Every structure is written in C-alpha cells, then in structure tokens.
Amino acid sequence: MNTKEQQYFEKLGARIKQLREEKGLDQKTFAFDCEIGRTQLYMIENGKTNPRLLTLIKIAKGLEVPLKKLIDF
Known part of the structure; x- marks a missing residue:
C-alpha cells in the first residue's frame, strides 16, 4: 500500500469511527449488528x-x- 492509499484508509477509518461514536455505539455491538x-x-x-x-x-x-x-471527505 502506498502513502496516498494509506492516508485514504486512515481518513476512511476515522470517519467511520466518528460516525459510530456520534451514534453512541460501541465497537463490539456495532460490528455484530x-x-x-x-x-x-x-x-x-x-x-x-x-x-x-x-x-x-x-x-x-x-x-x-x-x-x-x-467515502466522500
């Protein structure tokens, strides 16, 4: 994975985490759901x-x- 791809996946992951936390969902329950x-x-x-x-x-x-x-950030 090159640097640009790595940065994209880091942004994507941060976005998902942010949205999940805004909804008050913990990681384990959300993954199961x-x-x-x-x-x-x-x-x-x-x-x-x-x-x-x-x-x-x-x-x-x-x-x-x-x-x-x-994916749009």
Missing part, C-alpha cells in the same frame, strides 16, 4: 486494511447513512 468481525472493524477504523465494498455497504447501513457519506 453489521455482521462483520470486531477485529475487522478495528482494523478498518485504524486504517490498517482495505475494506471490501460489501463491508462498507454493511457499515453504511448500520450507521444509517448513504455509502457516499463514508
């Missing part, structure tokens, strides 16, 4: 992985926001 692993969510929120589109759709649905709100 989205049908993804807690470790996977942790890795996404910390910019350590490139999430699949289906995973981002599940997260957006769980946050009740359009997918665009996650």
